[in-house]
Amino acid sequence: MSDHHHKETFITKYVFSQDHKMISKQYLITGIVMGVIGIFMSMLFRLQIAWPDHSFSLIEAFLGRHQDGGVMTPDIYLALVTIHGTIMVFFVLTAGLSGTFSNLLIPLQIGARDMASGFLNMVSYWLFFLSSVIMLISLFVEAGPASAGWTIYPPLSALPQAIPGSGTGMTLWLVSMAIFVASSLLGALNYIVTVLNLRTVGMKMTRLPLTIWAFFVTAIIGVVSFPVLLSAALLLIFDRSFGTSFYLSDIFIDGGVLHYQGGSPILFEHLFWFLGHPEVYIVILPALGITSEVIATNSRKPIFGYRAMIGSIIAIAFLSTIVWGHHMFITGMNPFLGSVFTFTTLLIAIPSAVKGFNYITTLWRGNLQMNPAMLFSIGLVSTFLSGGLTGLILGDSALDINVHDTYFVVAHFHLVMGVSAIYGMFAGVYHWFPKMFGRLMNKTLGYWHFWISAIAAYGVFFPMHFVGLAGLPRRYYTNTAFPYFDDLSDINIIITMFALVGGAAQLIFLGNFFWSIYKGKKATQNPWKSNTLEWTTPVEHIHGNWPGEIPEVKRWAYDYSKPGYEEDWVCQTVPLMEGEEPT
């Protein structure tokens, strides 16, 4: 890396940058933009759920021909829940979260000058950007965007006769996702190669910060599972456009029989969830990795059970690839297969419990620095527990029968992977903002942001369990067609109010974020007194990260409050004292 002082033009520095730090910022900003759109959609459909026949000028303003006098149509309602899910899961919590922090932290924390391939990294981002643009364009097509749910089960997603969104909207969805898969594969391969090959001297795998372990394992799951989504999408494109019958058979619609014969929607479900389930771990593992780092740093204590944490991450990753069938207990899949998937699914509770216990033990007798990042990390552990525990019901095939596809599921996964992962992302932004932008985010606004979000999140998703246990299916445009559910209207109104408050609270974050980029307090080199290598680089970004030699690593990342040292932190580059046990 002799050329890291060469001249940069605006284009190579801010647009087609190959520098991992800039690419990370590009991912973050794109993720935030997509997040605003995704969360805003949820506000709109929550209005519809709480006040079904009420006219809202907000809906009139944004939904154009898909509304009638301020009341949305059933088709656009389904489209909104579909695109909300797609955007939040893939564009915000996969690319926005993993893309941002893997890019920022992998080279910085392992002691590398950049990613293994800066070029592939750049291509990865721009493919992501392209796929985001296509997804957004799909919102404006005549018949409306894809509306078969984010899981796009055929035949609904294959037949425009069944739902208008399955026309051009679905085509664009599929194209967008195919490009997204390519982007995420390029990113993931890069992360894996970089972690394996570019660690600095002394940075053994067993000295890596848990963030890196999480990103590394996440990338592996992505490489294993994302291609399967691509093939599922390709076969669906074949069925839709070229008349094949991979997923379709014996269909009578619009007064006539279609030619499809011999395919099975269940094949699609298997392929989809072979990605779909690992995907939720692709979402949550980086958030847990960030939390490990933030909790340890702010507790001024080593993360408890470092090796057990690594073991848990690997165990979760392995198990995550053999549990997809728990989404399909009642699809008509052989019940014996259901038993196997129940077994593997409930096993995941063990490593997850270990992680939960270890976080709590890390707090025990710590000296907790309540920075906004720390609050979000504690919040994450709380929602991860609340949401994870109900997994015992959903992962149990027998119990799943009666709560499958109800609001109970919606409450469960929003807590365990939605809110938790978003908290992880916020924790990451607050914590590494000084590294990304050289300034600190405002603390007071961070506190307000956290507390309003935390109250709103539980206000939304805790009562929602009861809506599901009452038997109300998800993705219902309104529950007024069933007088039996009339007594749920109060809960739905409360949930919507909390949702609106929680959504509005994100404006605090947006204001704080953009303000701090330009006007935040200038950060010192290591504002949180953290041990990891990224804080040994200068505040001002330089290409190649370290001005001189890359520092050598002498110890693990978690020597906080170590007896024998005056300070309560010991940077990874500090040599061992005499008689000190090597880590």
Added chain:
Amino acid sequence: MLALFYILIAVLIASTFWQLTNIFNLKQDIATEEDNDQQGKLMFAFMIGFYALMIFCFWKYNAVLLPESASEEGVRYDNLYFWTMGLIIVVQAIMQFFLFYFAYKYRGINNRKAFFYADSHKLEMIWTITPAVVLAGLILYGLSVWIDMTDPSDLEDPLYIEVYAKQFQWEARYAGTDNQLGRGNVRFIEGINTMGVDMTDINSADDIPTRELHLPKGRPVIFKFRSQDVLHSAYMPHFRAQMNCVPGMVTQFAFTPSMTTEEMRLNKHIIAKVENINKIRAEKGEDSYEFNYLLLCNKICGASHYNMQMNIIVEEEDDFNKWLAGQQSMTQILKQ
């Protein structure tokens, strides 16, 4: 234009925070001892609030939950649910307590050093093995219920009923005197034969198509599910029963109804629930509602997914037989 107006408002609010930040920015942006103290206490307060929310929800919303199971198989379901939910509540209460209590108790104080505690083999073993043992129990219990609910081979003299789904309504077909359902395929759909019953199959002749689902109390029912267009899911929450309807294949689920509709209407939980519902409906000026078992669609299937329903009427076997005898068979219908 209105959209622009809303976006403008959002921008204004965000820039208000921008301005506010200018004021707050006089302070240090890294947590001080004072912040730790304040935020730690807030953590404790949040814990109290969270417990209050949980207790409130369980107390207040118990009334909206499903009543006891109306099927024999569902009783075991409810037991499993009870124990699992109990376990979840206990673990949740304990873990959340430690999390927030520690966040409060160990809030940072300047010049105090945290306790260097990196590992404990013993503790790790305890919290690996404890969940493993508990889960083993849960898995075994769960699987025995699952096998019970999904294996119809031990049912005595079951009644066969086909439940047929399409956008956006349900139909049903009873197997008739031979208790055998005739074959069906969408290619046979024609005019009044809306379920595509294959009339060349001798089993089809006495099959009885209906638009209402009547079930006899105490007799096992094996449901065969079909769909003619997209995925649907036949969800009968009161019986703890659900199965997807998949185009191109026949799926099945079985249960034994154990309470007639009349009996369920006299169930205490249902009486209270219906009273509450009727109070709400009266306020809105809507008709009063009487309880019926429901068959709902629980797999997104298109615009009217939210309104795809069929009433289920459970009655004594005699009443059921009388009702069934009053229905026309496929042969009779097609003759007309």
